[in-house]
Amino acid sequence: MTPHAIWADTSVSALRAADHLLLALAAELALPEGTFGCTHLVRGERPRVALSFTLPSEPLLRTAEERLTAQGYEVRPGVPDEVGRAVVYPGADALNGTLTVGELLTRSAIGRVTVLGTPGQPPAGQTLVTHGHVRPQWQGGELVLAAMPAVGGTLVPFEVADPTPCCADH
Structure with a gap:
């Protein structure tokens, strides 16, 4: 995967709801071909599903980060783990x-x-x-x-x- 990745923490706890959220955000962000959008299970005292986006360029990454932050998501660099479940991917x-x-x-x-x-x-x-x-x-x-x-x-x-x-x- 390319190093142009960010992940957004969510309060979503079900994969189906996380899929819908990820697809809605991907459409809002008008993500180009070559983008990966994945769900990641976050365990601990507050189990939830995080979303990651791996984009083909640094400018696209910055734009996505700004838009997600403006919507109130806590955005971090990279991916939360290496075993994301892909929802958005080429093809x-x-x-x-x-x-x-x-x-x-x-x-x-x-x-x-x-x-x-x-x-x-x-x-x-x-x-x-x-x-x-x-x-x-x-x-x-x-x-x-x-x-x-x-x-x-x-x-x-x-x-x-x-x-x-x-x-x-x-």
């Missing part, structure tokens, strides 16, 4: 519907796909059904999408947009 908008693993890797900044419970990467021709929700995570400086097997030999991202709460039927 994210091109990952809707059904595509192959190879297409996902070609169309986006995602560098690797892993499948839960299996060694290595899936074949490039393996079908992946995204449901419009693809949230890779930084691992060792590379964006990695965790996927899981699904019906008909396809894959789906491990994280779903609308998870069923634990014990929802009790």
Whole structure:
């Protein structure tokens, strides 16, 4: 990742709300292609989700920092940790519907796909059904999408947009 990064502390405690906030801020800031926007879980006495923005240039970084500060966010340099969950990243908008693993890797900044419970990467021709929700995570400086097997030999991202709460039927 580029060194042009800042993060904003928030009072948001749920990933879904943090995703919406990050996407709204990215739209407000009119962030260019090449920008990464990630969520980061902050633990401790006040658990919450922080947002980071990695931008392609120093001037864009300063502009984003000024605008976020003006909106009342506490902004710090860098990222809060190295395992951010990417919401905004190059190619994210091109990952809707059904595509192959190879297409996902070609169309986006995602560098690797892993499948839960299996060694290595899936074949490039393996079908992946995204449901419009693809949230890779930084691992060792590379964006990695965790996927899981699904019906008909396809894959789906491990994280779903609308998870069923634990014990929802009790």
